[in-house]
Amino acid sequence: MGRPDAPFRKTAFPSSRLRVERRADGSIVATPELPLAEHDPNLPRELARRAALHPDKTYLAERQGGAQGPWRLASYGEVDRLSRAVAAWLLRAGIGADRSLLILSGNSIAHAVVKYGAMTAHLPACPVSTNYATMGGDFGRLRHVIGLVRPAVVFAEQTATFKAALESVDFGDATIITDDPSLIARTAGGGSVVATAEVFATPAGPEVARAIETLDPDAPTLYMLTSGSTSLPKAVIQTQRMITANLAQGRQVLGETAGWSDVMLDWLPWNHVSGAFTKMGTLVSGGTLYIDGGRPMPGAPFEESLRNLKEVAPKFYVNVPFGYAMLADALDRDDELRKRFFGNLRLALYGGAGLPQALYDRFQQLAVDTIGERIFFTTGYGATETSSGCMAIYFPTEEVGIGLPMPGLTMKLVPNGDRYEVRLKGPMVTPGYLGQGEKNREIFDDEGFYRTGDAAQLHDPDDLGKGLKFSGRLAEEFKLSSGTWVTAGRLRAMLIEALSPLVADLLVCGENRDRIALLAWPKVAVDETLRAELARRLAVFNEGRGASERITALGLLTEPPRVDAHEVSDKGTINQRVAMTRRSADVERLYTEPPDPAVILPRAG
Numbered sequence: 001m002g003r004p005d006a007p008f009r010k011t012a013f014p015s016s017r018l019r020v021e022r023r024a025d026g027s028i029v030a031t032p033e034l035p036l037a038e039h040d041p042n043l044p045r046e047l048a049r050r051a052a053l054h055p056d057k058t059y060l061a062e063r064q065g066g067a068q069g070p071w072r073l074a075s076y077g078e079v080d081r082l083s084r085a086v087a088a089w090l091l092r093a094g095i096g097a098d099r100s101l102l103i104l105s106g107n108s109i110a111h112a113v114v115k116y117g118a119m120t121a122h123l124p125a126c127p128v129s130t131n132y133a134t135m136g137g138d139f140g141r142l143r144h145v146i147g148l149v150r151p152a153v154v155f156a157e158q159t160a161t162f163k164a165a166l167e168s169v170d171f172g173d174a175t176i177i178t179d180d181p182s183l184i185a186r187t188a189g190g191g192s193v194v195a196t197a198e199v200f201a202t203p204a205g206p207e208v209a210r211a212i213e214t215l216d217p218d219a220p221t222l223y224m225l226t227s228g229s230t231s232l233p234k235a236v237i238q239t240q241r242m243i244t245a246n247l248a249q250g251r252q253v254l255g256e257t258a259g260w261s262d263v264m265l266d267w268l269p270w271n272h273v274s275g276a277f278t279k280m281g282t283l284v285s286g287g288t289l290y291i292d293g294g295r296p297m298p299g300a301p302f303e304e305s306l307r308n309l310k311e312v313a314p315k316f317y318v319n320v321p322f323g324y325a326m327l328a329d330a331l332d333r334d335d336e337l338r339k340r341f342f343g344n345l346r347l348a349l350y351g352g353a354g355l356p357q358a359l360y361d362r363f364q365q366l367a368v369d370t371i372g373e374r375i376f377f378t379t380g381y382g383a384t385e386t387s388s389g390c391m392a393i394y395f396p397t398e399e400v401g402i403g404l405p406m407p408g409l410t411m412k413l414v415p416n417g418d419r420y421e422v423r424l425k426g427p428m429v430t431p432g433y434l435g436q437g438e439k440n441r442e443i444f445d446d447e448g449f450y451r452t453g454d455a456a457q458l459h460d461p462d463d464l465g466k467g468l469k470f471s472g473r474l475a476e477e478f479k480l481s482s483g484t485w486v487t488a489g490r491l492r493a494m495l496i497e498a499l500s501p502l503v504a505d506l507l508v509c510g511e512n513r514d515r516i517a518l519l520a521w522p523k524v525a526v527d528e529t530l531r532a533e534l535a536r537r538l539a540v541f542n543e544g545r546g547a548s549e550r551i552t553a554l555g556l557l558t559e560p561p562r563v564d565a566h567e568v569s570d571k572g573t574i575n576q577r578v579a580m581t582r583r584s585a586d587v588e589r590l591y592t593e594p595p596d597p598a599v600i601l602p603r604a605g
Contacts, residue, residue: 004361006368009346011257011376016395016404020464026415030464036408036427039248041217041241043280044083044120048212050286051080059283060109062291067304071290074109079116084204086117090153091207093175095123099152100223102145102174103127104162107270107291110196112279114155114177115270119221119240120211126151126223126235127271131566133165141566142169144232148435149223157196159183217241223434224273224384227575235434236384246387246428247284249406250277253394254378258347259315260285265308266318267292274351274380277388278318290314296323298560306330310337315346318380320573321355322504324348324363325523331366342370351380351389355400356497379403381470385443385450387428393467399459401469412449413456419471419487422456423449455487476576478511484547486510488576491549498541502534505561505574509587517553517590517599519583526556536605553590554600557583 014034021029040046050059055077064072090101101118103125105111111127118125126149132142133156142165151174156162159180166176170188178184181193221243223235251260264282266289268275282289290312294305296319319327331338348363355377364374380389381402391411393403405411408427413420429450432440443451453475456468472489479485488508495506495518506520524530534554542550561567567579580587589596 004364004368004374006372006374008376009371009373011347013257013394014253014407016465018404018464028413028420028464029410030405030413031410032405032407034252034407036245037248037252039244039284041244042212042215043240043244043283044087044116044212044215046244046284047076047080047083047116050283051076054286055080057286058288060112060279060289060291062107062109063293067293067300068307072109076286079109079113081204082113082200083116083120084208085200085202086114087120087208087211088204089199089202090117090121090123091211092202093152095121095152097122097124097219098150100124100126100149101153101155102149102151102171103155103271104130104133104165105155105157106130107267107275107279107293108157109291110157111155111270113200115222118153120208120215122211122215122219123152124149124220124223126225127276128225129269129271130161133162133169139165139169141232145225145235146171148235153177154191155196215240217244220434222276224276225271226384234436236430237432237434238387238430242387242428242430243280244284245408245426246277246382246390247281249390249408249428250281250380250388250392251285253392253406254316254347254349255281255285257316257376258349259287261287263287263312263314264289264316265292265312265314266290267295267305268318273382273384273388274318277380296320296326298326302326302330306334306337310340313340313344315344316349317341317345317347318349318351321350321359322573324350324355325359325501325504328359328362328366338366338370342367342375345375347378348375349378349380350400355379356493356500357400358497358500360400362501382428383452385430385452386424386426387430390424390426390428391468395465395467397459397467399467399469401459401467402456403467404465410449412445412447413468416455416474419455419457419490421474422452422454422468424452425449455490480510480516480547481512481514482547486516486548491516492576494549495541495551499534499537502530502537507574507576507580507583509580509590513591515547515552515591516550517555517587518551519555519557519580519586519590521557521560526558531600532603532605535600535603538600538602539604542602551602553595555586555590555596555598556600557586 017033018030056075058073059076059079060074061071063069101123115125154171154174154176156178159178172189174191176193177199179196217240220237221240222238225233266278270276292308295301367375378393381391382389390409391403391405410425412423455471457471460466472487476488492508503520504523506518510516538551
């Protein structure tokens with residue numbers, strides 16, 4: 001299939017022109033000419049302002065009674081009132097600023113209320129992946145987080161869901177807030193258990209208004225956990241100034257086209273920065289967010305998302321590349337969904353990984369076949385340490401990539417072979433990690449730029465304005481036993497492109513081995529035809545490539561990546577090192593001599 005050449009649906013973006021400094025050492029420093037828009041570095045005050053402007057407008061909506069139940073609507077006035085009640089309860093508890101509030105909850109109205117209430121009471125909130133508290137075992141990651149953030153309060157929204165964790169994990173003296181305390185037989189720590197309804201009924205006096213006005217924008221307000229793909233998660237300190245600067249960036253660059261003041265639908269988890277950004281971006285724009293209880297996983301979770309898309313049909317759609325691949329398959333099969341989805345769509349955003357060009361082209365062909373126009377794709381490149389995405393594509397381009405810095409952000413590109421290491425500085429960048437002390441200095445260079453650990457390349461070496469493309473995580477790179485470096489992240493993106501749509505995802509193996517091999521999750525039924533086609537494609541891919549990119553073997557995985565084993569994140573992205581460690585026997589089969597009969601070897605067709 002060739003690339004579709006229909007015009008893009010109309011978009012409205014500000015100037016992306018940069019002030020560029022090219023240094024003698026090859027480094028490039030770039031800052032947008034457009035200054036960051038003015039904004040209030042105080043989200044509780046913004047919530048109060050919105051509640052005063054349109055108290056009855058729906059801010060958040062969630063399903064009640066299951067995936068096909070009716071929508072429960074919460075207005076700006078209600079969310080403001082309930083968050084003030086939570087703040088009043090917390091203020092009366094007299095909790096010190098060195099403690100925190102731990103949130104065990106999926107995306108929900110109550111989750112948002114408790115988080116805004118904690119912000120108002122100057123108590124840092126730490127939203128935790130529900131997997132940490134529901135996947136059994138010894139709850140090792142949950143225990144690690146408890147020791148790290150020292151919660152004084154734990155909000156466990158659904159008692160039945162978190163009962164095992166609440167009864168067996170020692171939360172110390174933390175008070176547990178949950179919907180049905182009667183279900184908890186005991187707690188391992190010394191804290192009490194309080195009903196959510198009781199907290200939500202707390203009368204809010206003038207002390208809450210004072211707390212809003214005296215909020216320090218540079219004090220910790222959230223502890224957002226890193227993915228923990230190579231080690232136990234760290235707690236990234238986020239402040240009101242960071243978050244609101246990042247929201248102002250996004251609203252300034254994408255908000256008008258994306259229709260943030262209109263209706264949004266999003267599934268991304270709020271314990272991750274991308275999902276939290278959507279929730280708070282809707283707030284500062286005065287829009288309505290429908291909480292999608294589905295996610296890009298086979299079966300019922302994704303079917304729920306498809307039903308919601310038919311009903312809500314947002315102007316702005318966000319997903320990870322794997323989710324877009326699943327959506328493209330669904331759009332191919334369902335004419336009604338395709339017409340409904342593309343009929344209102346103005347802007348699509350991908351994150352979490354690079355979007356394969358073949359998938360981009362397929363999605364655009366579906367749009368052209370349905371509405372006669374292409375949909376502008378953007379990306380939100382960033383990290384937990386930069387609040388969320390702080391770079392974006394907001395300029396004309398036909399290429400996928402990671403875009404350019406948005407207003408307020410300065411980017412430094414430091415040469416690293418044929419690529420650049422990406423470093424960032426601006427008000428949306430974290431001061432560091434909780435409990436790291438002097439070690440926090442190591443994440444910044446001598447000019448105060450945050451070292452992202454990511455590599456990128458310029459689409460056009462002579463024109464930075466055409467944007468950057470992601471070129472791998474430096475931490476994912478490894479050496480073969482010969483000493484040859486393998487840029488695994490970039491190689492993985494190239495291979496997903498080359499093997500699309502036959503494989504859903506893959507692992508690049510070879511660290512301290514004599515050659516590179518792959519493990520892949522097939523997207524179609526495994527038979528001799530598939531095996532032959534994969535062998536042929538690998539042979540084509542290998543043409544003209546050296547040892548740092550040549551693939552010598554491929555093994556197909558039958559067991560899907562396991563969420564409970566932390567192989568896959570809440571966003572649906574694969575933790576490479578965790579997956580390879582867990583599947584070490586599969587890795588070993590790639591390197592046996594003679595080759596294992598189940599392993600696919602490159603072979604010209």
